[in-house]
Amino acid sequence: MLLWNAFREGNREAYADIYNLYIEDLLSYGYRVTSNRQLIKDSIQDLFLHLWLHRENLSETDSIKFYLFRSLRNRILRNIEKSDILPQTAEKILENIIEDFSFEQELMAHEAETEQIARLQKAINKLSKRQQEVIQLRYHSDFSLEEIENLMQLNNQSVRNLLHRAISQLRISFEMAGWFFLLITSFAG
Amino acid sequence: MFERYAGYSVEDFVKDDNFITWVKFSDSEGNLFWSEFLQNYPHKQETVTQARQIVIHLGEASRMAVDKHDAKEIWSKLEPALAEKSGHSRVVFPLNWNKWVAAASVILILGLIWWNNPLKDNEPKAYTRLIEQAENPLKEVINSSSKAMRITLPDGSVVTLEKASRLSYAREFEGNQREVFLSGAAFFNVTKNPEKPFVVYANELVTKVLGTSFTINAFEENKQVTVAVRTGRVSVFKNKDLTRLGADNKEIILIPNQQVAFTKADAMLVRSLVEKPQVVVSQQELRDLTFTNAPLSDIFEALEKAYGVEIVFDKALLSNCRLTTALGNETLFERLDIICEALEASYKVVDAQIVIDGKKCN
Structure with a gap:
């Protein structure tokens, strides 16, 4: 709250602090929503530029994080509509770049736990886009179901269904892979 | 309370809100609940441990690596x-x-x-004065973390306590009302009990409800104390002297999407609309709100119904105005901006009513 208020009063350091606090979370979320990285970067730049220029019109917000996530999501969706590139083809090309990216992550996965997480990562990446998004918002970004409804513009039941299907699907992929002994025993039990 | 969880599988736990909150924030409330649960159902230990680990792993694995x-x-x-x-x-x-x-x-x-500073050294004065007057010993929850915290009260009501905020309440709600004391900001989802009103003391405002959900914003350093209503009906009283039962002032009744602000400087209560009014009808009903060359009065009526607000305009003057529009994802105020722009009209919010100022259409 203090940080937000200092920023609204025109404090550049508070602005930079907000940027530094949330930029990685926002990028991470952006990569999840679309694989067009340029579009994500442009959208975030837009968002922060708009934020500074219109800071006097901003109201006190309960959650800076929620505010930023929602603005970013809306911006990305708007920019996707505007862009001339066919989303499918562009996404395909850029998907590979992202793929390499998580491959690096995987190389670092030496210990058993990190390896498990890396595999879980792969399983998550096989889910539908919206399932991936809902899992990240719920389990990584710690948004409540209510906030997710608002962010994704879905009703309560749809969010629940989406989460339910995502978790079930993850369970199935673990069972089929047959490597994650912990999850197999646990999910079966 | 625990029976519900007795038959839970790992997957059920992984999806359960209370469970996730506990794993992610290990709040004292959750620690107490889940340790008691395991005492009652010791054979669930393994399931709970595994579900915990999966929730943590999901949190790490669902993050996209950032360049x-x-x-x-x-x-x-x-x-x-x-x-x-x-x-x-x-x-x-x-x-x-x-x-x-x-x-x-x-x-x-x-x-x-x-x-x-630990919050203890920084006791908010109004709040301290109020809790000193409580009859029963109170339990205090201080949220010094960086995230909002969920608290379940003895009557099952759920409070989402924002950071740098604190809440005090009796371990058991005895007497004829359920009293809690707030410093800072919180969202309340109150369980229905018409016999025992739920009363929140927050700085100079007393909020009284039977069962509903609403947000209170009462940081002492702020010039205003606000109460915003999500569902149900809420009565708000001024409590300038910070006495515990001195709420015999005139009350203001709020309905969903309305809020009231108490300004410390002039001790005035001002009613208005919340910043982002929420739709009060079901999504199903909302889907029908598409208009083709419809009279303005129809559109305003639909908006009134959708948001439970009152829109005041000169029916005779604007009787010839027609618009084609569809209710999308815009907020109420964005929607009004669009309509007013099309009509070269303007609007303002006066005492929780939306007043349209426009001119005749040809």
């Missing part, structure tokens, strides 16, 4: 863009850079003092 260069790149483009834009607009950076930096650091240092 730090992207973060730097955006910032490096942002700075010149800001400088350029600011040069053209009224927003002018202070020329005396040193002075400006000094001012900035004062704000930041104050901020740090606030964050570093």
